[in-house]
Amino acid sequence: MDAFVFDAYGTLFDVHSVVRRCDAFWPGKGAALSQAWRTKQLEYTWLRSLMGRYVPFSQVTREALAWSLAFLKLEKNEKAIDALMQEYLRLDTFPDVKETLAKLKDKRLAILSNGSPDMLDPVVAHADLRLDAVLSVDALKVYKPAPAVYQLAVEKLKVADRSAITFVSSNCWDAIGAKSFGFRVFWINRAGAPLDRLGFEPDGVLSTLGDLPVKE
């Protein structure tokens, strides 16, 4: 049976509430802080993977926040940092998530995320999503877009070949990494960003999850 595999943060879960809390703790600096934080968080996943120095996403996320506060010369308020990390455990899903998963109820459904289980399990439970598997790179100690990460989905979902998996991500580089690996891929481009130039293109570019072709 065909499977649909979703990225988590930014694809199913909306991190906007984290942005809002950044602004509450550091008034007027929320947008700049959350942008630096997200950029650095991803950088650190790629750098640590290349260095062969994996640590869980929860630690990467804290370290990226510490850098971002120093970069913006903001007070390193431990209480605020704890509160922001807690916010990650109860993110809202995007409005089109529940309906899309319901339409796909005849398929096998999974999450494949950089998130470590200590971050991922609580947020999936909080959102009460019906999924066949929640897969974390933590099992492999390397981050996306290493091919081993996408291979994890092939093995755990026991599909015959990789093209039987449809992968969905709002991160263009993640979509391209999955396409390079051999999945059928949709990039959810909510923000109208340009396509990354990495040698591959998604099979489709959609502006919302609701546009996913579910009946085939």
Next chain:
Amino acid sequence: MDAFVFDAYGTLFDVHSVVRRCDAFWPGKGAALSQAWRTKQLEYTWLRSLMGRYVPFSQVTREALAWSLAFLKLEKNEKAIDALMQEYLRLDTFPDVKETLAKLKDKRLAILSNGSPDMLDPVVAHADLRLDAVLSVDALKVYKPAPAVYQLAVEKLKVADRSAITFVSSNCWDAIGAKSFGFRVFWINRAGAPLDRLGFEPDGVLSTLGDLPVKE
């Protein structure tokens, strides 16, 4: 004999002239364009390395520029793109480079760079630097901070062990990657940036190359 190994772009070679030309081609947008370009250039080296989809730095650099022009909704002017790529072949060295290399004349000196030979050889020739080796990741088809890149210097310089190499970079993540590998490392922090949180720290943080401890 001990060796000093230098990163190229931003460490020995000042990319400011590229920034200035960006502004000449796209008035008022030079700073934003060159910042997006540099960020994306590095991202693409990390992503392609993780994907196992290496292409030379000259191609990564062009693709990062194409993305950045699209991101900033600027005209994709092929003549301007060619001119910017040419600019990379005749970058100035920072003012403290010649004097520092002269003070280190009793050591073995090398460059270890992401730059592909088609970019690196012309700029080194243009600057007329006296070096024992110009090493490019292109031999390995993977980018910094993969340990294999730093290992290349150990092999090519034929040092007994990696701690006999002093590595110098203005990129904090590169300095930390080299430290994680086992070099003695100095981070040239000209801009006063915060230290990256990646589990290792350079042996020293200097504001100019002139502060390198050369007599020991």
